Amino acid sequence: MVKNSATQDAGPAVAIELLIRQGYNSTPVEELADAAGISRSTFFRKFGSKEDMVFADHERILAQAEADLAATTLDPLHAVAEAALMVLDQHIKNRATTLLRNQLLHQVRALRDRELVTTHRYERAFRHHLQSTLPETGREYGAVAFAAAVVAVHNKALRQWLQNAANGADELLDKEMAAQLRQELRALVEIFRPALSPSSVPELRRPAVVVTVLEPGTGTDEILDAVRDALS
DSSP states (O other): OOOSHHHHTHHHHHHHHHHHHHOTTTSOHHHHHHHHTSOHHHHHHHHSSHHHHHTHHHHHHHHHHHHHHHHOOSOHHHHHHHHHHHHHHHHHHTHHHHHHHHHHHTTOHHHHHHHHHHHHHHHHHHHHHHHHHSOGGGTTHHHHHHHHHHHHHHHHHHHHHHHHHHTTOOHHHHHHHHHHHHHHHHHHHHHHHHHHOGGGSOOOOOOOOOOOOOOTTOOHHHHHHHHHHHHO
């Protein structure tokens, strides 16, 4: 489980806010370290670079998603859906960092490219889990399609949440957004399940049709006997 994630992201949130005020290229690492309350050497040891610091929460959340998938007892499709829900939940819980990074992305094109790469990493993690757990018939193209669909639905929900949060939406709307994403992902699971995991879909029993020819005036008992013989 993720522990004290809001506390973990408090330092990066302050540093990202500084990047927005002073400019990404104009802010030295020393000032970012001061803003985060750590030394320059600790900054490099903890984050690696200025860009890595901006996406530090993504790295943490991605690692959590991979750990959850590795330990899950859910069926593959539901496991991936739950991992996507966890990702949105973490962004909502760390509202300040998520909103500030989104603001910074609009200022720095290179960071938008990094965001796209990060999205592909989530998709790859989901695809890997599906390919290692689905029945053989669904492991190739089906796993690719479902992983891409889950990420696309999640990203749409995240973009909508970012817009609402930037406009001052409260926690009640946060919960509504999470519930809406859960509903959409469940619908997606049901769409893909028959093709990717057919063994988990209840087999529909076809009705039996009995055709028999009887003499006029045949009694009820004889009719029932004829039907039993046809079904036996």
